[in-house]
Amino acid sequence: MIILRQLCTFLVGEHLFGLDIERVQEILLPPPLTRVPGAPPEVAGLLNLRGQIVPAIDLRRRLELPAGAAPSDAPHVVLRGDDGAVSLRVDAIGDILPLEDAALAPLPDNLRGALRTMLLGVHALPDRLLLVLSADAVVDGLAPAAATPSPSPSILALPQESR
Amino acid sequence: MGDTPGWDDVMREFLLESREHVQSIEATVLELEAQPGSQALLAQLFRSLHTVKGTCGFLGFTRLEGLMHSAEELLGLARDKRFALDRERVSTLLALADAARGALEHIEATGMEPAVDHSALLARLAGAAAASVPLEAPEAPPIPGVLPWRGSATGVDSKLRVDVALLDRLMNLMGELVLARNRILQCATGPTPGADLATASQRLDVVTTQVQQVVMKTRLQPVGQVWNRFPRLVRELAHGCGKQVRLQLQGADTELDKTLVEALHDPLTHLLRNAVDHGVETPEQRRQRGKPPVGCVTLSASHEGGLVHLGMSDDGAGIDVQRVRQVAVQRGLLTSDQAARLSDADALMLIFMPGFSTAERVTSLSGRGVGMDVVRTQVERIGGTVEVHSRQGQGTTFTLKIPLTLAIIPALLVTCRGDRYALPQASLREVVWLEPAQARRDITRLQDASVLRLRGELLPLVVLASELGVGPAAPDLDAGATLVVLQAGERTFGLWVDAIHDTEEIVVKPLWKHLKGLSCYAGATVLGDGRVALILDAMGLGRRVGAVSEAPTQVVPEAAPPVAPAPEDSRERVLLCRTGAEGRVAIPLSRVARLEELPLTEVEHLSGGMELARYHGQLLPLVRVASVLEGGASATARLSQGLRHTAETSLSVVVTTHADTRVGLVVDAILDVAEVEVALQRETRRAGVLGSMVVLDRATEFLDVEGAVRAIHPELLAGGAP
Numbered sequence: 001m002i003i004l005r006q007l008c009t010f011l012v013g014e015h016l017f018g019l020d021i022e023r024v025q026e027i028l029l030p031p032p033l034t035r036v037p038g039a040p041p042e043v044a045g046l047l048n049l050r051g052q053i054v055p056a057i058d059l060r061r062r063l064e065l066p067a068g069a070a071p072s073d074a075p076h077v078v079l080r081g082d083d084g085a086v087s088l089r090v091d092a093i094g095d096i097l098p099l100e101d102a103a104l105a106p107l108p109d110n111l112r113g114a115l116r117t118m119l120l121g122v123h124a125l126p127d128r129l130l131l132v133l134s135a136d137a138v139v140d141g142l143a144p145a146a147a148t149p150s151p152s153p154s155i156l157a158l159p160q161e162s163r
Numbered sequence: 164m165g166d167t168p169g170w171d172d173v174m175r176e177f178l179l180e181s182r183e184h185v186q187s188i189e190a191t192v193l194e195l196e197a198q199p200g201s202q203a204l205l206a207q208l209f210r211s212l213h214t215v216k217g218t219c220g221f222l223g224f225t226r227l228e229g230l231m232h233s234a235e236e237l238l239g240l241a242r243d244k245r246f247a248l249d250r251e252r253v254s255t256l257l258a259l260a261d262a263a264r265g266a267l268e269h270i271e272a273t274g275m276e277p278a279v280d281h282s283a284l285l286a287r288l289a290g291a292a293a294a295s296v297p298l299e300a301p302e303a304p305p306i307p308g309v310l311p312w313r314g315s316a317t318g319v320d321s322k323l324r325v326d327v328a329l330l331d332r333l334m335n336l337m338g339e340l341v342l343a344r345n346r347i348l349q350c351a352t353g354p355t356p357g358a359d360l361a362t363a364s365q366r367l368d369v370v371t372t373q374v375q376q377v378v379m380k381t382r383l384q385p386v387g388q389v390w391n392r393f394p395r396l397v398r399e400l401a402h403g404c405g406k407q408v409r410l411q412l413q414g415a416d417t418e419l420d421k422t423l424v425e426a427l428h429d430p431l432t433h434l435l436r437n438a439v440d441h442g443v444e445t446p447e448q449r450r451q452r453g454k455p456p457v458g459c460v461t462l463s464a465s466h467e468g469g470l471v472h473l474g475m476s477d478d479g480a481g482i483d484v485q486r487v488r489q490v491a492v493q494r495g496l497l498t499s500d501q502a503a504r505l506s507d508a509d510a511l512m513l514i515f516m517p518g519f520s521t522a523e524r525v526t527s528l529s530g531r532g533v534g535m536d537v538v539r540t541q542v543e544r545i546g547g548t549v550e551v552h553s554r555q556g557q558g559t560t561f562t563l564k565i566p567l568t569l570a571i572i573p574a575l576l577v578t579c580r581g582d583r584y585a586l587p588q589a590s591l592r593e594v595v596w597l598e599p600a601q602a603r604r605d606i607t608r609l610q611d612a613s614v615l616r617l618r619g620e621l622l623p624l625v626v627l628a629s630e631l632g633v634g635p636a637a638p639d640l641d642a643g644a645t646l647v648v649l650q651a652g653e654r655t656f657g658l659w660v661d662a663i664h665d666t667e668e669i670v671v672k673p674l675w676k677h678l679k680g681l682s683c684y685a686g687a688t689v690l691g692d693g694r695v696a697l698i699l700d701a702m703g704l705g706r707r708v709g710a711v712s713e714a715p716t717q718v719v720p721e722a723a724p725p726v727a728p729a730p731e732d733s734r735e736r737v738l739l740c741r742t743g744a745e746g747r748v749a750i751p752l753s754r755v756a757r758l759e760e761l762p763l764t765e766v767e768h769l770s771g772g773m774e775l776a777r778y779h780g781q782l783l784p785l786v787r788v789a790s791v792l793e794g795g796a797s798a799t800a801r802l803s804q805g806l807r808h809t810a811e812t813s814l815s816v817v818v819t820t821h822a823d824t825r826v827g828l829v830v831d832a833i834l835d836v837a838e839v840e841v842a843l844q845r846e847t848r849r850a851g852v853l854g855s856m857v858v859l860d861r862a863t864e865f866l867d868v869e870g871a872v873r874a875i876h877p878e879l880l881a882g883g884a885p
Contacts, residue, residue, distance in 0.1 A: 034697065037582075037631035038631060045695075047695060
C-alpha cells in the first residue's frame with residue numbers, strides 16, 4: 001500500500017523545504033512582530049494570532065543557513081504543537097505536494113551541522129531536492145534563552161490549563 | 164435507575180451536597196473535641212449526619228446509610244450525656260468521615276457504592292457507643308502519612324459556588340453588552356458611519372469594565388476554603404509528634420482569586436507542618452520555659468492595600484539565627500565574613516534557599532528546613548512575597564503578601580527604542596521627568612552605573628535600553644531623562660526609559676517556554692491596537708541592580724551548586740564622604756537610607772556627649788564619624804563642643820538603618836558615589852573601620868557601620884529601639 005503524505009513546501013534561501021501538513025495550522029501574511037531583546041537570535045519575535053501570543057522563529061537563522069536578505073514580506077508558517085502554536089518565518093510559500101513516504105531518501109552522509117539534526121530526509125523531485133523538516137526538532141531543539149537561574153516572575157500569567 | 168431522566172443532575176447534587184456535609188461533620192467533630200458537651204455543636208452534627216443518611220437511603224447507597232446510622236447512635240448517647248466525646252471517639256468519628264469521603268469519590272467515579280467491608284469501622288462505632296464498657300478498639304489505625312483526601316480536592320475544586328445575585332448582575336450586564344454591540348454594528352453599517360460611534364464605544368467601554376469586575380468577583384473565594392482542611396491536619400500532626408497544638412483561624416472570610424486560593428494550599432501546608440513539627444515545643448519543654456503546655460498556631464488573613472496578607476505564626480521556639488548563619492557557612496553558601504555582615508532579617512531569609520532545605524543538618528536544628536524553598540517559589544510564582552520574623556523562644560511569624568487577582572492587571576506602557584513594554588503598576592512608585600539641566604545635576608554617572616538623587620534619597624538607575632541590550636549604558640543627558648521609580652521587594656530603583664505612554668489594563672499571558680529564562684520579562688500581552696508587548700518584571704530588573712542586601716541570592720545561583728562568587732559580586736557601591744579636613748570614608752550604599760542636611764537647631768545634646776536630632780517626628784541618634792575614627796565617645800563631646808562654636812549651621816547626615824532603628828552618621832561632606840572592588844588592603848584594629856583601600860586615587864577608609872554605631876551608642880544595636 002502506498003502511503004501518501006501531504007507536504008507543505010516553502011523556500012528558505014535557495015532551498016526548498018517541506019513539513020507534514022498535519023502539523024501546519026495556517027499560513028500568515030507577514031504579521032507585525034514584537035522583538036524580544038535578550039532572546040536567542042533564532043527567535044524573530046512574538047506575534048498576535050487572534051488573541052494568542054505566538055512566538056516566531058526565524059527559520060533561516062534556526063537552520064544556520066547563510067544570512068541573506070529575507071524579503072520584507074516574508075510569510076509565516078504556523079505550526080500547531082502541544083505547547084501552543086509556533087510560527088516559522090520563511091522566504092516564500094510553495095505548493096502542497098503529495099509524496100510517498102517510501103520515496104523519502106536518507107540524508108546524504110556528508111551533510112552536517114544544524115541542518116542534519118532537523119531533517120527527516122530528502123525527496124528527490126524532478127528538478128530539485130525537497131528537504132523534509134521535523135517540526136519537533138525545529139521547535140524543541142531551540143536552546144533555552146540565557147542560562148540565568150530560573151527566576152520567578154513577580155506576576156503570574158493566567159495558566160493555560162486549570163489547576 | 165441510572166437511565167431515569169435527570170438522574171445525572173440528582174447525582175451531581177447529591178455528591179456536592181454530601182461532600183459539604185462530610186466536610187462540616189469533620190469540622191464540627193474537631194470543634195466538639197475542643198468544647199465537649201456543646202449541645203449546639205452536637206445538634207449541628209446530627210443534622211449533617213441525618214441529611215447524608217437520608218439521601219443515601221433514598222438513592223440506595225445502603226452501606227453509607229448504615230455507617231451514618233451507627234454514628235447517629237453514638238451521638239445520641241453523647242447527647243444524652245452518657246459519655247463525653249473523648250479523643251478516641253473523635254478519632255472514630257473522623258475515620259467515619261474519611262470512609263464517607265472515600266465512598267463518595269467512588270460513587271462519583273463509578274456511580275456505585277464501593278464494595279468495601281465497613282464492619283471494622285462499624286464495630287468501632289458500636290464499641291465507642293457502648294457507654295460504660297472501656298473501648299475495645301485499640302488505637303485508631305494511623306491515618307496514612309499525607310492527608311487522605313488530597314486526591315478528591317481536584318474533583319470538588321473544578322466547580323464553583325457563585326452568589327446568584329452576582330450571576331443576575333452579570334446577566335444584566337451581558338444584556339447591556341449586546342445592546343452596545345448592536346449599536347456599534349449599526350454605526351458601522353449605517354448611512355453616516357462614525358456619527359454615534361464615539362458614544363457607542365464609550366458605552367461599550369463602561370459595560371466591559373463592569374463585566375470584568377463582576378466576573379473577577381465570581382472568581383473570588385474565601386481563603387477559608389483552603390483552611391477548612393487545616394484543623395484536621397494540625398490535629399493529626401500534633402498527635403503524631405506528641406505535642407499539643409491549638410489552631411486559631413482569623414479572617415477566614417477574606418476573599419482571594421480562586422486560582423490563588425488553590426495555589427496557596429501547598430505553601431500553607433508546608434508552613435503549618437513546620438510550625439507543628441519544629442516550631443512548637445513539646446508540652447514538657449514548654450512548661451520548663453514557662454509557657455502554657457498547649458501551643459498555639461494562628462492563621463490570619465486580611466486585605467491591605469490591594470494585597471492579601473496571610474500570616475502564620477506560632478508561639479514556639481523561634482529560629483536560632485546564629486545557627487542559620489553557621490550552617491550557611493558550613494555548607495559553603497556564604498563565607499563567614501558575608502554571614503557576619505548579614506543582618507538578622509537577611510540571615511533568616513537564608514532558610515528559603517533551596518540548598519538549605521534538604522540538608523539533614525539544617526532540618527535538625529530548630530527546623531524550618533523542609534520545603535521552605537517550595538514555599539517561597541510557589542508564593543513568588545503567584546506574585547507574592549514571603550517574610551519571616553522570629554524571636555528566639557517566642558515564636559516565628561511568616562507573612563505572605565499576595566495580590567488579589569492575577570489575570571488582568573493595570574500597567575503603564577513605556578517605550579524603549581521604539582518598542583512598547585508594559586510595567587505592572589503594582590511595582591510602580593512614581594514617574595519622574597527631568598529637564599536636561601536637572602538631569603545633569605541629579606544624575607551622577609560612575610563608569611557604567613548611574614545614580615539618581617531624588618529628594619535626598621539615592622536611587623540606583625537601571626537603563627532599560629542597555630539592560631535589554633538595545634542601547635548604550637549611558638543615555639544622553641542633554642535630552643533629559645524619563646524615569647520610572649519601581650519598588651521590587653525591599654529594593655527601590657529607577658528605570659530609565661525613552662518615553663511614557665498611557666496606562667492600560669492588560670491580560671497577562673505566559674512567555675513561550677524557550678523564553679522563560681529571560682528574567683526581565685514577566686510575560687507578554689496583546690495591546691489595544693493588536694500588537695504584542697512584553698511585560699517587564701520589576702523583580703527581575705531589580706535583581707540586576709545587585710546590592711549587598713541580596714548577597715544570599717547573588718552569591719549562590721539558585722539551581723547550580725555553589726560556585727566561587729563571580730567577579731562582579733565583590734563590587735559594591737559606596738558613598739564617599741569627607742570627615743575632618745583630609746579623611747575620606749566609604750559607606751556601603753546598601754546601608755544608606757537617606758542623605759539629609761539637618762539644621763543645628765534640630766540637634767539636641769544630651770549628657771555624655773550624646774546627640775539626637777529631631778527627624779520626621781522622631782529622635783534620630785547621631786554618630787559623628789570623625790570622632791569615632793579619632794577614638795571613642797570621649798572625643799564626641801570634645802568635638803561637638805568645638806563644632807558648636809564654628810560657623811557651621813547644619814550637619815550633613817547619612818541616615819542608615821539597623822534592623823528597625825535608624826542612626827544618623829554625621830560627616831563633613833558628602834562627596835560622591837562610586838562602584839568599587841571591595842578588596843581591603845589592610846585589616847585595622849581601629850573601631851569603626853573595616854579596612855582601607857584606594858578609591859579614585861585616594862586612600863579611603865571603609866566604614867564599619869555597625870562598629871561605628873556601637874562605639875557611640877552600644878545600646879542601639881543590642882536590641883530594639885532606644
